[in-house]
Amino acid sequence: MSIEPSPLPYDRSALEPHLSADTVEAHHGRQQALIEQVNAAVAGTELAELPLQEIVRRAQGALFNHASQAWNDAFYWEGLRPSAGGGGGEPEGRLAEAINRTFGDFARFKAQFAGVAERLFGSGWLWLLQRGDGALAVAATANAASPLTGEDTPLLACCLWEHAYYLDYRHARGKYLEAFWNIVDWRAVDARMK
Template identity: 60%
Template sequence: MPIELAALPYDRTALEPHLSGDTVEQHHGHHQRADIERVNTLIAGTPLKDASLEEIVRRAQGALFEHAAQAWNTDLYWRCLQPAAAGGGGEPGPKLAQAMDEAFGGYAAFRERFEQAALRGFGAGWAWLLQRPDGRLAIAATPNAVTPITGRDHPLLACCLWQHAYYLDYRDQREKYLAAWWQLVNWRYVASRMR
């Protein structure tokens, strides 16, 4: 059964003014769709033809891994966002806030360290809030399509650092994109992913 491009959890213009409908369409309707189409081409007639996207990511290598991981990462990215008018942004609720206090010394310190990780990397990639197997929180930045689901960490929050996530709106100013991105984080969803 082919992998399908998941619908956005909101209208493509719902993240405005922080992310434009054009950016969302380019990112979801073009880039993510192309990754899904490539995955389906590469799994046709193979033992992975009926696997879930996550299973494909965990078992694939080479081009199949790159496209599958990018599609999986991007799907999580959309779910981690919520229109500001519907409650996106702000700060995390008590459970996640307490975990951030323990791991980073509070939300403000977490945000500063997350931004440092997101700005440190060169080129395309991802910034993550992760939960370690022992329950502790951690921050990581990964290049290209590298994803935590191939390891032991559990991703809670994904921030796409590929230029197509922000170039139409912010050109090469990743700092401005991050400032806008924080206004859209769906902390309720992020907390729901905690184990």
């Protein structure tokens, strides 16, 4: 079985003005190369028939980096929705209740999310996670690391690699994070909760 790259769930310009079509195209275009590297590395091995997330859980070294980054990217795109199509705003229902229970309110959650992002040195990922007991947490992972290798359920990913924001925001990671909230698909995040 050959792994196929995930298509964008919307047009490449649909996230504008928060993420430009050029940024989306450059970022999403990397996934094809990552998937090709994964497919080449697993060909003829016991991993060849596994879905990408299982390869992430079992791989090490370069294969892990390529597989995890490809999975993280796909997860990131699936958690975004154009503002015009209902992205952004604030979560509702059980997700809003869980955020309020864990962080106090949505504003405090966003502040903690931004604080963790600003403390991450270099490239990586920012996650909203659900712990085994149902509580929520914010965590950062460096480089291609993914929560798939642990016990937490990933609910939302924010890419903190420079290719995710440099064309639009240069070195202003904080401005990228402010824009990010305008395109989060809270329905997708809620659907990932257990």
